[in-house]
Amino acid sequence: MSHDTTHAERAHGGPKIYTLVLVALLILTFITVGASYVKLGSGMANVILALGIATVKGSLVGLFFMHLRYDKPLNALVLLVSLFMLGLFLLSCYTDFETRDPLEPARLKAPVAAPAPAAAHGAH
Amino acid sequence: MADVLAVPLHATHKHDASDNYLTNPRGLKSWLTTVDHKRIGIMYLWAILAAFLIGGVFALLVRIELLTPKTTIMSAETYNKMFSLHGAVMVFLFIIPSIPAALGNFALPLMLGAKDVAFPRLNLLSYYIYVVGAILGITAMVGGGIDTGWTFYTPYSSTTGGAVSLMTFAAFVLGFSSIFTGINFIATIHKLRAPGMTWYQMPLFCWSMYATAVIQVLATPVLGITLLLLIMERTFHIGIFDPKLGGDPVLFQHFFWFYSHPAVYIMIVPGMAIISELIPTFSKKSIFGYKAIGFSSIAIALLGFLVWGHHMFVAGQSQLASTLFSFLTFFVAIPSGVKVFNWLATMYRGSISLETPMLYAISFLLLFSIGGLTGLFLGMMSVDIHLHDTYFVVAHFHYVMMGGTVIAFLGGLHYWWPKMFGRMYNENLGRIACALIFVGFNATFLPQFVLGSRGMPRRYYNYLEQFQPLHQFSTFGSWILGLGLFMVAGNLLASLRKPYDAPRNPWGGRTFEWETQSPPITHNFDFDPVLKHGPYDYRPEKLPPRPGVLSPARPAGGHS
Amino acid sequence: MSESALTAPAPRAPEHSGHDSTLQHHFATHEQQFDASKIGMWLFLGTEILLFGGLFVGYGLMQAAHSEAFVAAHHHLDKRLGFLNTVVLLVSSWTMVMAVHSASKDRRKATVRYLIATLACAAIFLCVKYFEYGHKFHEGLLPGMYYSHKGDAVPNQFIFFSFYFMMTGLHALHILGGMVAMSWVLRKAVRGEFSSTWYTPVDLVGLYWHLVDLIWIYLFPLLYLIS
Numbered sequence A: 001m002s003h004d005t006t007h008a009e010r011a012h013g014g015p016k017i018y019t020l021v022l023v024a025l026l027i028l029t030f031i032t033v034g035a036s037y038v039k040l041g042s043g044m045a046n047v048i049l050a051l052g053i054a055t056v057k058g059s060l061v062g063l064f065f066m067h068l069r070y071d072k073p074l075n076a077l078v079l080l081v082s083l084f085m086l087g088l089f090l091l092s093c094y095t096d097f098e099t100r101d102p103l104e105p106a107r108l109k110a111p112v113a114a115p116a117p118a119a120a121h122g123a124h
Numbered sequence B: 001m002a003d004v005l006a007v008p009l010h011a012t013h014k015h016d017a018s019d020n021y022l023t024n025p026r027g028l029k030s031w032l033t034t035v036d037h038k039r040i041g042i043m044y045l046w047a048i049l050a051a052f053l054i055g056g057v058f059a060l061l062v063r064i065e066l067l068t069p070k071t072t073i074m075s076a077e078t079y080n081k082m083f084s085l086h087g088a089v090m091v092f093l094f095i096i097p098s099i100p101a102a103l104g105n106f107a108l109p110l111m112l113g114a115k116d117v118a119f120p121r122l123n124l125l126s127y128y129i130y131v132v133g134a135i136l137g138i139t140a141m142v143g144g145g146i147d148t149g150w151t152f153y154t155p156y157s158s159t160t161g162g163a164v165s166l167m168t169f170a171a172f173v174l175g176f177s178s179i180f181t182g183i184n185f186i187a188t189i190h191k192l193r194a195p196g197m198t199w200y201q202m203p204l205f206c207w208s209m210y211a212t213a214v215i216q217v218l219a220t221p222v223l224g225i226t227l228l229l230l231i232m233e234r235t236f237h238i239g240i241f242d243p244k245l246g247g248d249p250v251l252f253q254h255f256f257w258f259y260s261h262p263a264v265y266i267m268i269v270p271g272m273a274i275i276s277e278l279i280p281t282f283s284k285k286s287i288f289g290y291k292a293i294g295f296s297s298i299a300i301a302l303l304g305f306l307v308w309g310h311h312m313f314v315a316g317q318s319q320l321a322s323t324l325f326s327f328l329t330f331f332v333a334i335p336s337g338v339k340v341f342n343w344l345a346t347m348y349r350g351s352i353s354l355e356t357p358m359l360y361a362i363s364f365l366l367l368f369s370i371g372g373l374t375g376l377f378l379g380m381m382s383v384d385i386h387l388h389d390t391y392f393v394v395a396h397f398h399y400v401m402m403g404g405t406v407i408a409f410l411g412g413l414h415y416w417w418p419k420m421f422g423r424m425y426n427e428n429l430g431r432i433a434c435a436l437i438f439v440g441f442n443a444t445f446l447p448q449f450v451l452g453s454r455g456m457p458r459r460y461y462n463y464l465e466q467f468q469p470l471h472q473f474s475t476f477g478s479w480i481l482g483l484g485l486f487m488v489a490g491n492l493l494a495s496l497r498k499p500y501d502a503p504r505n506p507w508g509g510r511t512f513e514w515e516t517q518s519p520p521i522t523h524n525f526d527f528d529p530v531l532k533h534g535p536y537d538y539r540p541e542k543l544p545p546r547p548g549v550l551s552p553a554r555p556a557g558g559h560s
Numbered sequence C: 001m002s003e004s005a006l007t008a009p010a011p012r013a014p015e016h017s018g019h020d021s022t023l024q025h026h027f028a029t030h031e032q033q034f035d036a037s038k039i040g041m042w043l044f045l046g047t048e049i050l051l052f053g054g055l056f057v058g059y060g061l062m063q064a065a066h067s068e069a070f071v072a073a074h075h076h077l078d079k080r081l082g083f084l085n086t087v088v089l090l091v092s093s094w095t096m097v098m099a100v101h102s103a104s105k106d107r108r109k110a111t112v113r114y115l116i117a118t119l120a121c122a123a124i125f126l127c128v129k130y131f132e133y134g135h136k137f138h139e140g141l142l143p144g145m146y147y148s149h150k151g152d153a154v155p156n157q158f159i160f161f162s163f164y165f166m167m168t169g170l171h172a173l174h175i176l177g178g179m180v181a182m183s184w185v186l187r188k189a190v191r192g193e194f195s196s197t198w199y200t201p202v203d204l205v206g207l208y209w210h211l212v213d214l215i216w217i218y219l220f221p222l223l224y225l226i227s
């Protein structure tokens, strides 16, 4: 059978690329840690930067180490759909959280003081 | 004839039916270590039927308790545990694995013309994980039970006593069995279709199973982490769901329903899968709107992920989120409607034969339509505020889950029974049982719509005197329903005592499983399964000449 | 697929359909089998992402509700140890991908060596985690009701540690699982069971290992670097 060739064709990448990717990952790690010591305006900017770099690193791992770049697109589709579902879940929960009536007990930032009825006017 | 199967004609039985997957090899050990999808399907079948029996007994006891407005046969605490266990057993141990893991495991590879699922050992593992989960669940039932309802809402579930942690852990374990079945089916459908079978030539059962598997894979892990978090909240008080600790109980509902609304489609889409097979087979007519039915399954699977918040309209969810979720909920009705209309169009001008499976299919159409349409009432925010947590909801989801899925499951069971065990059951008894189930089901649950709209809350132990007649009506109905189900069991089990008498194709089906012997040999096919015609090709010139079984009275509609 | 396997009415002989013991009986070609295993693994990884994803969502929302507490609490973590572990895991991902590459090129010795290196990295990671956990236990920085750290300026820091332990704990369990799987693959590699035709287990364990790495890539900034 002809599986020898099909298999060999799959094994793209190669040590050179893998090593380059590793170096890039290490450099990006240094940058994240470095950036965490610098205050970038609001705290939000730092979080976005850190997560952005993490996403770049994650994509490198996925594309090269996990061979998504060379694979059939179906595997990448599985990954993307999972991530999409996760994003949907986060976004919907967040929408609910941010638009709730602030007087509802569940929105209180501090614990409800007493085990009394949950509607206690969470003075803290 | 060149067009028909490349295979032995039905007259020439190469194999004697006594050499089949049930008997070859023999012995308990060969069953317990089997990796044959058919055997695993059968083992799942016995297991889920046992679960159905347990859950059904709980249901009957709950109904008996509700005969009178005050105590009838059990204490309030027992009653709370009884309906919680009824829900948990039926959902996690019965309905979710019922069609995919039992019937699907048996039929899907056969329908694809494959020799097994893609990962046979994973399949067996999934079965044993199910068994472990079931044992844990039964341990939890015996050792304290749960009184939270099957939904485990916090903060009640994180503070109440009983075996809540063990039961949630059992559900967590069962989730993996469901995930593994899903992974197996997706890989099987992608990679193991018979030579020549494109996606559009697959039986629609496979499309729906694919959609189900997608939901199983995407939603179940979130249930897993939800249940773990609940266990953590109970043991460590980690503070995520408990408002006393700064957590948010509504967040639990988000987590729970992110799985459990799609899980409704894990339950109903396989039911639709079976109906899509039964209707063309017993109408002797090509299915109307093949692609529409196929893609509506996928659409249901994906839309099902966008609507979970409709369970939380009165739970403290923000108004904006509720509005969005309510709006999106209506969209799910579209693909379901597409399916129902296509099934009806398939039946239109077909030569319908009313054998037992078809009777179940017709019951499904009626009951599922009621269940689906009342779902729209509940998806509408303003109406839901009145109906939330009343018997209207109970009636609605029983029409979908039982009137839809369980009826379809019974239809599928009668449809594939001759293929599974090689015996025909008593047709007349089958029809009578189906009629009893239909009548009993409606007698049980129609009154609950009325009860609910008049304000009877669900899960209550005592109720106002004025509700008693309807409650009694419902309980009497449940006895008819129970009787019908026992008749089904008796009829099917009695057939097992007979010698093999089922032909290869008792119903005149056009999919692969009907071309091999009944019951199939261990390797499924005694010929090379190569696709020669579509799954619902009833054009007379394409049918094998088999007088008596298949003789379409008139040319079938022209949809090919 | 060979004729005999299809037509033989003999009882099933799992996994040994004639000549090739690495081709299971229900697959026609190695390519079909390889693709099926791969899609199966990716689906499993998808479930892993959603499993961890639930924790990430919970973390995100609780972080939004208790942001001061979370920022204050994260100062108890040692950035340097987190950084060290990140580097260790990244290197292990590299050794893993090299192991897969060597296996696909029939280089048995190299495969074994890279697998051992990956296992070593995993062990280092767990050691570092062990010291980190020990330090937290000592200070009473524990999840939920076991939190007993004294003198906090900001209340509710226990919620951060609930998440810290759940997320890193679940991740550490995955590392352990990966080590078990890798030892199994290592044994097969030592015995010379792999060839360029069939090295699926190395490939699949590799995918799993990269996912564990990928999750850590997000855990590290979220837990150690938020401000």
Ligand SMILES: [Cu+2]
Binding pocket: B260, B261, B264, B307, B308, B310, B311
């Ligand atoms: Cu729903």
